[in-house]
Amino acid sequence: MSDSKSPRDFVASHVSGMPRSGIRDFFGLVSEREGVISLSIGEPDFVTPWHIREAAIWALEHGATSYTSNLGMMRLRRAIASYVKRSHGLAYDPVDEVLVTVGVSEALDLAMRAIIEPGDEVIYHEPCYVSYSPVITLAFGTPVPVSTKRETGFRLRREDIEPVLTEKSKVLVLNFPTNPTGGILTREDLGGIAALACEHDLLVISDEVYSELTYEAERVSIASLPGMRERTIFLNGLSKAWAMTGFRMGYACAPPVLVEAMMKIHQYSMLCAPILSQEASVEALKNGDSDVVEMREAYDLRRHYIHKSLNDMGLPCHLPGGAFYAFPCIGDTGLTSHDFSMRLLEEENVACVPGTAFGPSGEGYLRCSYATAMDEIEQAMERMQRFVSAL
Amino acid sequence: MDKLLKLLQENALETPENLAKMLDLSVEDVKAQIAAYEQKGIICGYRAIVNEDQLDIDKVRAVIEVKITPERGGGYDRIASRISRFEQVDSLFLMSGTYDLLVFVVGRTLHEVATFVNEQLATIAGVLSTTTHFSLKTYKDQGVLMKIEDDHERLKVTP
DSSP: OOOOHHHHHHHHHHTTTTTTOOHHHHHHHHTTSSSSSEEOOOOOOSOOOOHHHHOOOOOOOHHHSSSOOTTTOOOHHHHHHHHHHHOOHHHHHTSSSEEEEEHEEEEEEEEHHHHHOOOOOEEESSSSSHHHHHHHHHHTOOEEEOOGGGGGTTTTOOHHHHGOOOOOOOEEESSOTTTTTOOOOOOHHHHHHHHHHHHHHHHHEEOOOTTGOOOSSSOOOGGGSSSTTTGGEEEEESHHHHHHHOOOOEEEEOOHHHHHHHHHHHHHTTTTTOOHHHHHHHHHHOOOOHHHHHHHHHHHHHHHHHHHHHHTTTTTOOOOBBBEEEOOBBBGTTTOOOHHHHHHHHHHHHHOOOOOGGGGGGTTTTEOOOSHHHHHHHHHHHHHHHHHOOO | OHHHHHHHHHHHTTTTHHHHHHHHHHHHHHHHHHHHHHTTTTTTOOOOOOOOGGSSOOOOEEEEEEOOOBTTTTBBBHHHHHHHTTTTTTEEOOOOOOOOOEEEEEEESSHHHHIIIIIITTTSTEEEEEEEEOOOOOOOEEEEEEOOOOOOOOOOOOO
């Protein structure tokens, strides 16, 4: 029996070869400390608006404890279609073009698994949300990152993508506004990318979970551009716009064939999204437009505050156009992102995620979340200022 | 509403420096704007919202529904203005519905409030009737919950 397998040997090689999220390690360090001010939280600091929580309580009181349709409750799909129409100008049929998922994370995973064949190349921009590359790998695709730069506001343009195109390129993933950079795209940027997608027959997965948190710029979805609806999977969710992260509610909108393919995987793995979360989401989408406006206004104030504070202390930072992250450059301090974050945590008890957690091109940057109460941001900026001037 | 006013309504103690950073304005502009609001009477005052239930103080609050006879020319204004000047009156509103004025009154004792109603308010010419409700407990005042609940704690680091 000497050649029997150890537990480690049972782990599939494409999983064992995948690095753990850098954020997890950082979380371990932060949670051991007392008195930390954390700017490393990727979720709203608001609690879900009461009328939405109350709708979930009401549903529970009335015995809403069953499965729902695999696609999600029809009432919710109608509410989603109506919201996507009025907020993004996109028309999807709730009958067969909308799929309710457990967070956008699941929708992203479903989209990848439904589309990718082994060896297909998936292009995405970096620095980016931690799960893009692993989700592509898990679907046996090949991740192809394209770096975005501070000088261009972390935008992605046609000319950035062209050099990495090959015959195997199949999918382009967009996430604007971007976690962690706060970058957004202009209509022109999107037009160029759309033309490229059509010319090279790429499918676009557009993760627009931060779209409600677009500040002064025009909000455009690539799916609304000519020729794009048929080759776009539009992903969105309620986590960021309505502060509903724990409800885990996302959705995908796409042509029927694509929704059907994603639904098959969802049906055999997740079955359906939790019914209470679906009930709460109906309330949010029907009666919650003003919640979003209020939260966006609050983030906007903090956005200006943190942007000014970081630049004043000598950490160059572009004004984020969306989401709730500032992404200052710490290159001039001579420290790596990792060392800067560690020392800031040890010396001043402020937690910011090192840019490298979001891919190698995040080196030289720091993600500072301003989904944090104003007085905490204030204190964190004071501490950071002291830290930077002592370097 | 102006963003500056909204911020001050949420927290009147916010410093001009912080307000300037949040609003992307200069500190001088913020100070000048606040001064202008004060001068125009748009900002009428600043005060703390206190949960008096937590303090061992003698204070009684009551709400009084008052029916009055409107006057030719002035409507309800002259009587309302007269009532509003009593120091016991904290707030006063003209209402639609089955009564005319809603008067929020504060006194040290029940007796003091009752005396005010009987001897001063009810005797004003034009006041037809009063209905007094004493307040027993405050749950929410001016948009602020009086009970501090333990908040659910978020994870310190999330993607």
